Amino acid sequence: MASLAQDLEFWMTRLPPRLRSTPIIQLAIPGSHDSTTHVLTKKSDVAPDADPIIRFLKFLKPILGPVVCRWSKTQAVDIKTQLQNGIRYFDLRIATKKTTSQFYFVHKLYAECVDRVFEHIKCFLDAHPEEIVILDCQHFYDLSAKDHERFIAFIVATFGPKLLPCSESMTHLTLDHITKKCKSQVILIYRNKQMSRQFLWPSACFPTPWPNTTSISYLLNFLSRGLTHRNFSVGFVSQCVLTPTVWYAFTNLFSSLKNRCALPLAPEKQNWLKRQSPGKGGINIVICDFVDYQAYQFCKEVVNLNLKLLETTDEQFPVAD
Template sequence: MPAKKDKSYCDWMSQLPPELHDIPFFKLAIPGSHDSMSYDLDINSSIIEPDRLKRLSRIYCARKIVRKWAVTQDETITKQLDAGVRYFDLRIARKAHDPDPTRLYFHHGLYTRTDVETVLKDVNDWAGGHPKEILVLALSHFHGFDKNVAEQLHRHLTSFIVTLFGAKLIHKRDIPTLKSCWDKGRNVIVSYDSRQHFNELWSKIPYYYGNSMNTRDVESKLCQFLEKPSPAQSFFVCGLNLTLPENARILLYILRPCDNLVKVIRRSLPRLLRWVEQQAAKTPVNIVASDLVTRDGFVPTIIKLNTSKRVKP
């Protein structure tokens, strides 16, 4: 007997039951990716964070340690899309002394190898091949956008985004549903965490997270956020991700010789997924973001929330 194939979530939105097609997108449960480009971190780049290790950028061992504790995803953005992820946390950076004045990268501890425009073109191609899948791209942080170049860089990047995605962009004045997006042929939402003047771009989407490496603390803090009243017609992110401390306690983690962030995440994610299933029965969730989104049943767990009793018109 042939082995049973895993269910594909490449086009899961188009396969949702008809009664969910007119639900505001803010009320759907959407799998999201935290630090989406961290799989691409460049071991040869300078260290951006943590501050305590910046001065050690020239030392390969220091960069290796940073990368070991900064990688939160292990699949490309296209494979994350194929796996069913629909929200992407994209942290933008400009390299100092780059000869190209408008070339940008992503970052998390280190810079990525691949530039922003190349990745966004890949996302645009994927969106074109899956017109019924709605994507949310959240651009933030903008490291290295110094005052003398910030306006030029923001203008270049936002113009590139609007030109690239064009008619696919869902405007911020809309209250999107699956059906309304399908009818208009639009399937990309871009959230831009900085001042901009394009009607096609959305403002910052709140991202709630536990700011801890302890799963119980993460659960407790997320409960506090989720149980507060929130605007009825807006996106929000519930981040299941673990966060390294910013003080000297970070050394307790990054100096472990036989451990890394991926291993810690794999130990904690099953518990966090059980928690989000229980929590979603009590309070609404919208975008749920995580590390290692292609592993341990993360995507199917979040998608399944859409067919539970919590989703109401």
């Protein structure tokens, strides 16, 4: 088989039976970092996750707005387009806003309303019954306990039976098991220990160590070390991203996160990915910025890593019942 990525919109649906009966924690799955930032503009409101200095100087929005936008935007396309091009894991940061009861996605600035994005995801899943998504509610800002209850109720109202219940073991969670036996399509990670529901997957099920660096060599070593030490009974998120500090952005005032971080990293990221393998002992979820770069080459690379699983023997390749 030459490629598993010829139709990224249906790549999970069209996997060979052997891969659809492989635990998802052993598959290579592409994801996006700060998934909802494509809508950010210089006029976007400062969000509660912004650095203190940005919040303090928000009265200088006409001057700082363009700079903060360039260094906060990590994606160029919306989630609907990401789904159509193979992304199946989404990194989500949620906040409230004083002027409304709605929930918003944020990354230094306010992005889209949650309800609009979740509706796009639901419509995609309705039309693609053998695809799944992993929604990682990574951070929450200015949410009270009552806000969390409202947000969870909204999730249930949107996705209902599509939400996969948590289980003690993850080794049986294959695409066929999730979509055909459980009739589910959404794994919802909720990184808030105070909230507990049957369908809220805790952080421990999908560790996501943060490199927090602008050094490419440090990042790639960090990613490789993470895979060496990962717990292979649960999922694992490799964050293939560079993270600029406020000072770094200030010293590159007229550039952007894309030009100073994402583009220089791209060839090294591709080389690193080619050396990886999924399966027990290998890579699982990989996320990056600007997933659309070079016609979604990142998505194609990650999806095609699963071809390596077809090259292994049955003894090397445990398949779930």
